[in-house]
Amino acid sequence: MLRFMKNKILIPLIVLGALAAFFSFKYSGSDASGEERKVAVLETVMKAIKEGHYSPRDINDTFSTHVYHKVLEDDDYEKKFFTQQDINQLSKYEFQIDDEINSGSLEFYHAVSDMFVKDVKDAENYYKEVLKTPFTFTSDDSVHVDGEKLAYAADTNALKERWRGYLKYRVLAKYVDLQNAQKKRVDSKDTSLKTVKTDAQLEVEARDAVRKNQERYFKQLGKIKEDDRFAMYINAITGTEDPHTDYFPPKAKQRFDEEMSGTFFGIGAQLQQDGGKIKIVAIITGSPCWKQGELKVNDEIMKVAQGSAEPVDIEGYEIDDAVQLIRGKKGSEVRLTVKEPSGAIKVIPIVRGEVQQEDIFAKSVIIKSKGGPIGYIYLREFYSDFQHINGRRSAEDVKNEVVKLKAAGVKGIILDLRDNGGGSLSDVVDMAGIFIDNGPVVQVRSSDEPPMTLKDNAKGALYDGPMAVMVNENSASASEIMAAALQDYKRAVVVGSNTYGKGTVQKVVPLDEFLDPMTRMKLNSMTDSNKTADANASDMVGNSLGALKLTVQKFYRVTGASTQLKGVTPDIMLPDPYVSANSGERHDNAALRWDVIPPAEFQPTNSVNNIPELSALSNMRISNDPTFRLIMQTAQRVKIQQEKNAYSLNEKEYRKELDDNTAITKKLEELQKKNTPYEIVNPKEDLSRVNADSASVAKNNDWIKNLKKDIYISETVNIVNDMAKGGKKVTINSKR
16 A cells, blocks of 8 residues: 555556547446445546556456556565465455456455454554563574565564664664764764763664654555545556556646646645654745745644634644645645744734645756866756746746856756656647757557657747756656657657556546446535545545556657667666666556557758767767766676665674765765756846755755766756867777
8 A cells, every 4th residue: 555656657648539439337226325426536547547547457367467466566565474374365356346346346455454453453452562571682583575576474474573673773773873872962962962872772772763663654554544544556557557547536637737837735834753743944035925024944733724614623633634624725825833943822824825846846057067068957857837827837938947047148958857757748849949950759650550659849949059868767748758858859859767667558537537427426415425634634535536547659769760669769878776666657557568660751960960979979988087987886786785685783884884875975976066056046047046055055055066066067067068169080999
């Protein structure tokens, strides 16, 4: 259950014509009970998949066994709750889930859900019992922590032993941290250190810290309601179709819309939980509470009231629950009872309004390199406010950044798409048009239909100078389309590591649209009895069934090759310490396959026609750079650690491995300090925004500081400078 949430790697904008016409839904039963509601969700989701999915799988025994194992994996990936005895009891369902789906039965769901709830309660007793006894760290025992490589514990006794090893590992890590922290204070002659604790006292402190952590962990598990578990069950089924078909309960759909648009209606304060208290850690510039002016960082929120209504005491609330109370409709009032650091208590009325999460929006800086100024644009996602015609769009924002950089006289531009999980397909097409003349950008194919070519129709390019696109293993979907298009047009050099490999298109489909009037009436009749003002209410309250993010198409490069599974291979590869990590679409057995279609007609710009020379120059720098050499060594260590299945519970062995890793980290930090960083400045058009208040100034300074330490940006600047100079002939040593 804890692996339910996936990375946001999606493209939901393509219109699937008249999908609602595909569906019919029959409802049986006299009352819209909770059980009937679940069946309604299951049947509607399955019909939506059957009629609308790009490549729906047959509902048979093979499908059943895939769902069965995915449910178990999602519920208990680390194998800390189920035993082999439990699995033996559940095994009868392995080949009958398809029959249950076809008949509207939820027998397997209830069996596995009830077992999970029971096993969590048992495990809660295990950790409490284990942490009563002190640990010693001199034996040669070890712990296995990779759930994929673990077998289920044979029985309850074996499971208790697994918990003992897991908790001992956590305590050992905390114990060593406490020892190191105390030694550092002693060595620095810290006068505030009144007493030096013994190892035995530090072990007690470490166990207590782990105990508190487990208390919070099990508290969160206890808050997973039955409806939440059911949503996870439905997502195990949809995840068997492909990794990006997801069921959204109503509140999850709302959060998805906010994430895609970068806006929501609230007060604009960032919260943090601190010892059971909810505190303000940041005020978003320009937000309603920023304009109101009374709420300050470090204020503690004690109560929340909706206008003049009775306030709700939020002591002990989780962050998400507090947020649900504070957010609301635009123009409505929320009253916060807060305690200031001085101890003063006051009530602050704030009128909710639109809050823009500036961190996700495109932004740029000017890097003053030896070869001249280079523009750098950071784009975290291809956002688009689908709910508002005049909402923020990533293509328009990137266009504005390019205009600023051109005005600053940059000699080249870097577009950073690292860790960009995707987003709006239409914004990819428009954004590509900033850098190329009119022409095809991507091909999209629906099931059993010929491919459709999406084109940029704007005449001319806004910017036609030297350009590089930065990518890594977490650049996915829309990012891959953008990188692939500029690569295929020979318009930009792609720099970094191989991308994620997601070549599918999703559409968010409201399930309520597929209900017949009778079913809708019956669901409405239960609304009053199910509604609650409790912030802990599940995502399935009310009469909405939620929505389905459905894989409806695949996209292809203008060359005809899919990015599915294979991703985009950079023109110039840079060392990546995590290149061997099991990330990317290719590691998911449910992923759709790679294929090829005929190419679109397009005319390459040939702006980049010297890749071998550029790559050779970059490789020479990398091979002579001690930081990159250390990164390559780290990549080997990461690979070994991933293949490792056991971790020592011996303090000496643990310290040795920790010291080795710490030494590498320190060496990297030292090398970064020795590198002469470029001067980086904001475009003059942004100065009023970044200097709006002290928080904005600090955030901008931190961002620029991190950019200066980023060796990948530094090397990409070198590559763009090579492009600006036209490259030069290089003798490539094949033996190197």
